[in-house]
Amino acid sequence: MDIASFFALSATEWAALGLVVLLLVLHLACVWRYRRVCACARASEEGAGEEAGSGGEPLSVVLVAHDEVELLRENLPLILEQDYPDFEVIVVNDTGSDEVEEVLGALHDRYPRLYHTFVPAEGCRVSRRKLALTIGIKAARHDCLVLTGCDCRPSGPRWLRQMAAGFSGGREMVFGYSRYRLGRSRHERRVRQVHFLTQLRYLASALEGKPYMAYGQNLGYRKSLFFRHKGFAGLFGLEGGEDTLFVNRTATGENTAVVLSPESAVDIVACPWPSRWRGELRARRESAELLRGGQSLSWALEDFLCILFQLGAAGLAVYGFQERVYLLTIVAAVLLLVRLGIFLSLMRRCLRALGEAPLGFSLLFLAMRRAGGALLAERRVKE
Numbered sequence: 001m002d003i004a005s006f007f008a009l010s011a012t013e014w015a016a017l018g019l020v021v022l023l024l025v026l027h028l029a030c031v032w033r034y035r036r037v038c039a040c041a042r043a044s045e046e047g048a049g050e051e052a053g054s055g056g057e058p059l060s061v062v063l064v065a066h067d068e069v070e071l072l073r074e075n076l077p078l079i080l081e082q083d084y085p086d087f088e089v090i091v092v093n094d095t096g097s098d099e100v101e102e103v104l105g106a107l108h109d110r111y112p113r114l115y116h117t118f119v120p121a122e123g124c125r126v127s128r129r130k131l132a133l134t135i136g137i138k139a140a141r142h143d144c145l146v147l148t149g150c151d152c153r154p155s156g157p158r159w160l161r162q163m164a165a166g167f168s169g170g171r172e173m174v175f176g177y178s179r180y181r182l183g184r185s186r187h188e189r190r191v192r193q194v195h196f197l198t199q200l201r202y203l204a205s206a207l208e209g210k211p212y213m214a215y216g217q218n219l220g221y222r223k224s225l226f227f228r229h230k231g232f233a234g235l236f237g238l239e240g241g242e243d244t245l246f247v248n249r250t251a252t253g254e255n256t257a258v259v260l261s262p263e264s265a266v267d268i269v270a271c272p273w274p275s276r277w278r279g280e281l282r283a284r285r286e287s288a289e290l291l292r293g294g295q296s297l298s299w300a301l302e303d304f305l306c307i308l309f310q311l312g313a314a315g316l317a318v319y320g321f322q323e324r325v326y327l328l329t330i331v332a333a334v335l336l337l338v339r340l341g342i343f344l345s346l347m348r349r350c351l352r353a354l355g356e357a358p359l360g361f362s363l364l365f366l367a368m369r370r371a372g373g374a375l376l377a378e379r380r381v382k383e
Contacts, residue, residue, distance in 0.1 A: 013328060020316055023309040024335055028342060030302035034200055034350055036207040037260070041353035044162075044261035056164035059087040060140035060223070061148065064132040065104075066094050068150040071270060072103050075153045080111040084160040090139050091150075092132040093118040115139065130232045130242045137226055146220045147243070151270035152178060155263055155355070162264035163220050166257035172225045173247065173256045175206055176218035177265045179356050188271050193359060195268075200350055203260070205295045209253030212295035216243030218266045225250055240280065241287020248291045262355055309339065 009017070061079060065072060072091075080089055093100050093116060104116040117139055119132045137145060144167050146160065154160075166174030180195055182188035198215075205212045229250050232242050272280065288296070313332045320328030351358060 009325065009327065013325065016312075016316060017328060017331060020309065020312040020332065020335060023305055023312060024339055027302065027305040027309050028339070030298070030305060031343060031346060033204050033208065034346055037200060037203050038349050038353040040203075040207055040258055041260040044259055044264065056161070057144045057167055058142040059084065059144050059146055059160055059164055060142040061087060061089045061146045061160070062133065062136040062140060063089070063091045063148060063150055064094050064129055064136065065091050065100050065150050067097050067100065068270075069097075069099050069103055071150045072100065072107075075150060075269070076107055076114075077111070078154050079148070080107070080114055081157065082154065082160040083157040084164065086142075087113065087160055088141060089114050090136045091116040092136040094128050094132045095119075127232075127236050127238060127240070127242070129240070130236055133242065134231055137223055137231070140223055143223045144220065145223055145226070146174075147216050147218075148266055149217050149268070151268055152217050152266040153181075153269050155265045155267060158263045159266065162259055162261050163218075166220060166259045167222070168257075171255055171257045172222045173211070173251050174220035175203060175211070175214050175256065175258045176220070177203070177260055177354055178215060178217035178268055179265060179354065180271065181267045181269050181357075182271045187274055187277075189359065191271055191277060192356075196351070196354075196356060196359070201299055202295075203258055205298075206251070206256055206258050210293070210295060211251035211253065211256045212248060212293050213244040213291060214247040214251075217268060218264075219243060219247070221246075221250070225255075238283070238287055238290075240283030241290070244284070245287055245290060248293065260354065265355055310336070 063076075063079075076089070076091070089111075091104055091114070093104070101116075101118075104114070108114045108116065117135060119128055119135060133147070144164065146163050163174055163176055166176075177199065178195075180188070180192045182192060195215075202211070202213050206214075226246075229246070232246065235242055235245055238245075313336050317329045317332035317336075320326060320330075320332065348358075350356075
């Protein structure tokens with residue numbers, strides 16, 4: 001085979017190769033927006049001291065407690081001992097557990113800024129977490145609220161200072177970051193992967209001025225915003241999704257801030273059991289059908305372009321090998337490696353910027369399967 005014949009392609013082959021290149025360019029254009037998260041994390045870290053040095057508005061931290069006695073003992077003091085001048089902590093006992101009440105009573109003796117209440121028994125006919133949050137928000141004395149969970153541990157004593165800085169300039173909603181600190185089992189890696197990539201997507205959307213959803217483990221908003229939009233009205237019949245749907249209905253590019261400094265994050269130290277996690281995914285999928293805006297279409301387009309590119313490049317490589325048009329095989333393989341390298345590099349940068357531990361080979365498997373595949377697990381969950 002001479003050199004001229006090696007580079008000789010038919011018009012159809014050139015067209016197929018051009019289409020695969022175009023799909024790659026379009027897919028990378030979708031993925032490239034995640035660089036905003038890295039840039040925001042660096043900017044938040046550099047400006048953390050200046051923004052949070054003098055404190056901010058008074059805060060009310062709201063938590064909902066189930067039967068999480070040990071988690072309350074370990075994590076609640078870290079919240080109550082935050083380096084912030086004026087804040088209160090409100091814990092709503094969702095189950096009415098006597099053991100939870102004993103722990104809260106003992107902690108109240110040490111920390112007068114702790115207040116606790118409970119969900120009445122007749123509240124079992126509606127979504128208990130939504131009702132518990134509504135009770136806690138009504139009990140809050142301050143306008144600026146920070147929501148977190150009993151299984152969440154602040155990454156440092158200045159967590160509230162960082163979150164409070166997000167309310168500056170009249171902002172009404174603040175997105176923080178939450179990360180799982182788990183072991184290395186297959187289930188734990190999968191939980192981390194889904195959590196990380198879903199947050200990566202909605203944080204990137206918020207930084208583009210298009211906030212779409214958020215998780216409630218590290219979320220701030222104003223009490224006045226909550227009641228101005230009638231709280232969770234119309235959502236009590238849903239199993240979950242209260243934080244996601246409330247954010248979707250109230251957040252705008254003008255009233256939302258994203259805080260990604262290292263001290264603004266919280267660590268989730270308890271992994272949900274597989275059955276409970278599948279239930280959470282089902283509830284999330286149910287609430288996702290009610291989300292407004294076009295960001296879900298953008299995410300679907302990202303996945304669709306990735307799948308089309310990988311199928312097209314693989315098909316081109318196989319065709320080139322079978323027809324002995326080895327130039328197509330080589331170019332298709334190079335394109336697949338380019339996409340893989342760019343995606344892995346970008347994900348590693350995002351993991352590092354957000355303080356996440358490496359995902360190891362699961363990240364490689366994800367990159368081979370699809371880009372930004374945080375919703376894959378949800379789509380596999382069966383009713």
